[in-house]
Amino acid sequence: MPEEIIPGLLHWTAPHPNIGFDVSSHFVIGSRTLIDPLLPDGGIELGAEPERIVLSTRHHRRSIEEFDCPIFCHESGLHEFEKGPAVQGFAWGDQLAPDVKALEVDAISPDETGLLIDAGGGALLLADAAMHYVDEVHFVPDQYMVDEGDDPEPVKLAIREALSKLLDLEFDALLFAHGSPIPTGGKEALRRFVEQPPETPQPPQ
Helix, strand or coil: CCEEEECCEEEEEEECCCCCCEEEEEEECCCCEEECCCCCCCCCCCCCCCCEEECCCCCCCCCHHHCCCCEEEEHHHHHHHCCCCCCEEECCCCEEECCEEEEECCCCCCCCEEEEECCCCCEEEECCCCEECCCCCECCCHHHHCCCCCCCHHHHHHHHHHHHHHHHCCCCEEEECCECCECCCHHHHHHHHHHCCCCCCCCCC
16 A cells, blocks of 8 residues: 655555566655556555656656556657657656656666655655665666676766756655655765765665
8 A cells, every 4th residue: 555655745666577576656645646656456545546647767657558647758768658658758847747846867868857846845756776675775786777798887977976966956755766765864865875875786586
């Protein structure tokens, strides 16, 4: 069942059928905005019908076709949906809902988007640039970051530089499409990751 991890924001997890471990989805109660939704077995109860779906990256199409509402993805990722479903593009800086704003990350993929959410003390959601399956924020495993044989270190540097620019924003919670949310102290957790990222762990088995 969804849990209200900060006032106005629901979170739940479900096992991803392709990668084999749990991923996170979120629902912003105020604007009724679904973010990267993956339905668990038996569905979920949100308390209200979603008004829109926002994807933090084109790769997170998950269960979007199970909902009857507009779907939004960064404009550079729209090629993913040429065969459907209908998805509308947005640009970084766009206010996608009164309480959801799109932010530039563009490090691990061109459409990688951060989402600044006006709920509780503020929340920042990350797509694939970072995960939180262990104690500290960490990188996605190398095999998911670059093609075989490519060097992941330049991508990691670009991620750190991109995320460091978000530390001036007002937020306390740090949310992830992959991993557990950090309801409070998220900005400092992100700062630690940016300044001294740990070794990349392997995905959970």
